[in-house]
Amino acid sequence: MIQFVFSLLIGVALLLILYFFVRGGKVSAEGSAQQLLEARQTLDSLQFGLLPNDLVRRIFAREDLEYVRQAASPQIQSLFLAERKDISLAWVRRVRGAILSLMRFHRGHARLYAQLSLSTELLLAINFARLLMVCRVLEIALFVRGPYAAPGMVRTVAATAGTVCAISEKSLIFLKVNPIDPLKNDPSHHGASV
Amino acid sequence: MTIFTQFVWLAGILLEGVILIRAIYGRFLARYSLFYLYIASVFAASTFLYFVDIVMPSLNVHLYWYVNFITLAMGCGVIFEISRQVFQHRVTLDRVARWSMAITFGAIFLLVAIHAFLLPRWNAATNSADLERDLRIAQAIVLMTILFLAGYYGIEMGKNIKGMILGLGVYVGASILSLSLRLLIGMRFHTAWSIIQSSSYLAALSIWAVALWAYNPGPAPRPPVSGGEYQKLAGRTRELLGSINEQLDRTTLQ
Numbered sequence: 418m419i420q421f422v423f424s425l426l427i428g429v430a431l432l433l434i435l436y437f438f439v440r441g442g443k444v445s446a447e448g449s450a451q452q453l454l455e456a457r458q459t460l461d462s463l464q465f466g467l468l469p470n471d472l473v474r475r476i477f478a479r480e481d482l483e484y485v486r487q488a489a490s491p492q493i494q495s496l497f498l499a500e501r502k503d504i505s506l507a508w509v510r511r512v513r514g515a516i517l518s519l520m521r522f523h524r525g526h527a528r529l530y531a532q533l534s535l536s537t538e539l540l541l542a543i544n545f546a547r548l549l550m551v552c553r554v555l556e557i558a559l560f561v562r563g564p565y566a567a568p569g570m571v572r573t574v575a576a577t578a579g580t581v582c583a584i585s586e587k588s589l590i591f592l593k594v595n596p597i598d599p600l601k602n603d604p605s606h607h608g609a610s611v
Numbered sequence: 612m613t614i615f616t617q618f619v620w621l622a623g624i625l626l627e628g629v630i631l632i633r634a635i636y637g638r639f640l641a642r643y644s645l646f647y648l649y650i651a652s653v654f655a656a657s658t659f660l661y662f663v664d665i666v667m668p669s670l671n672v673h674l675y676w677y678v679n680f681i682t683l684a685m686g687c688g689v690i691f692e693i694s695r696q697v698f699q700h701r702v703t704l705d706r707v708a709r710w711s712m713a714i715t716f717g718a719i720f721l722l723v724a725i726h727a728f729l730l731p732r733w734n735a736a737t738n739s740a741d742l743e744r745d746l747r748i749a750q751a752i753v754l755m756t757i758l759f760l761a762g763y764y765g766i767e768m769g770k771n772i773k774g775m776i777l778g779l780g781v782y783v784g785a786s787i788l789s790l791s792l793r794l795l796i797g798m799r800f801h802t803a804w805s806i807i808q809s810s811s812y813l814a815a816l817s818i819w820a821v822a823l824w825a826y827n828p829g830p831a832p833r834p835p836v837s838g839g840e841y842q843k844l845a846g847r848t849r850e851l852l853g854s855i856n857e858q859l860d861r862t863t864l865q
Contacts, residue, residue, distance in 0.1 A: 421791050421794065421795050423748075424744055424748055424787055424790075424791040425787075425788065425791050427748050427751050427752065427787055428751065428784050428785075428787035428788040428791065429784075429788070430751075430755065431751045431754065431755055431780055431783060431784040431787070432780070432781075432784040432785075432788075434755055434758050434759075434780075435758075435776075435777060435780040435781065435784065438758055438762070438773075438776065438777070438780075439777060441762070521765075524763060524764055524765065525764075525765060527764065528701070528764035528765060528766060534703075535703055535706075535707065538703075542763075
């Protein structure tokens with residue numbers, strides 16, 4: 418019976434994978450400009466939009482909760498908690514999405530190499546999965562227990578995602594556009610001006 | 612022989628012939644040599660069994676399983692061809708696929724050897740359905756490994772390879788399900804098994820005929836980057852993940 422269930426599972430799994438394989442979207446060209454630009458945008462949105470210390474501190478600020486508890490009615494308190502919960506959930510979802518994009522970018526780059534280190538790739542995949550899992554656990558904790566459930570975890574996600582950005586930044590540095598120096602923009606030397 | 616069997620048999624021979632003729636006409640037979648070797652072998656086997664069935668029908672039942680095993684073994688060549696084509700410029704990924712092939716097929720053959728030595732009443736001919744199901748499971752595992760790796764790294768494939776994978780996958784998947792049900796339910800399921808088996812094979816041949824109508828290997832991949840560059844990338848990512856883990860550990864202590 419175990420053999421029967423096992424073979425049935427394998428057969429169904431294969432047909433399901435084939436279904437997704439046929440349905441699968443178009444793969445972007447290897448190392449395409451679009452892919453690199455998307456990675457750059459993801460990094461920017463993480464660094465300047467989602468991870469700044471001030472923003473993270475503001476979303477999860479305990480002082481706000483204490484102030485509302487002292488100054489407002491119970492209805493206002495519950496409204497405050499509900500809104501903070503929505504904001505914190507939106508924040509963690511966006512961070513998770515951005516980390517996923519960075520992971521896709523790493524894989525997109527790795528496939529260009531003829532000889533990968535199997536152990537390294539395996540380890541990286543496990544570690545990326547671990548970080549994504551932490552984000553998911555945080556999401557569940559925020560959903561179940563509210564925005565002040567896991568302050569330590571919030572700091573971790575923000576800090577680790579920040580580290581991801583710092584290192585990914587190095588590999589995408591060439592995509593930063595240098596501002597044009599107005600003094601060098603001289604039509605008499607180059608024949609045209611911007 | 613029922614009309615359905617007759618139809619499937621002849622349609623199969625016809626489609627196999629079309630696939631071979633298209634490859635010869637398009638001059639891409641050598642590009643997918645192992646795949647066409649398999650098609651040629653099933654074409655020869657089907658034609659041979661068809662004539663045996665007309666001349667000496669009683670012999671066909673005995674011959675079927677032997678011929679089936681030969682074509683089953685040749686079918687492993689199709690998986691080898693798929694892996695070779697998908698990971699053409701990825702040495703490591705190709706190696707992973709080949710290792711998974713060696714391990715799964717090795718395990719199946721080891722199991723057969725153990726059965727043959729330890730169980731005196733066991734023999735491959737009488738347990739042919741068991742053996743075929745196990746081999747199909749091994750093929751499915753390798754195919755899933757290839758699909759997983761290709762999906763994980765977003766490797767692009769051409770119409771030819773996609774068709775090869777889809778055709779083989781449909782046939783292997785349907786075979787596993789029908790053989791498992793046949794072994795569970797018994798001879799009552801034999802007619803249904805026979806219909807599923809032949810229909811899925813015909814479906815696979817139709818997919819192959821369409822996908823391999825003309826040579827279409829897919830977009831040419833960019834030349835691979837050197838190993839030194841990869842070490843840099845891996846080093847950077849390792850450094851990143853090292854600090855991530857460190858911070859995660861700190862969180863659990865908080």
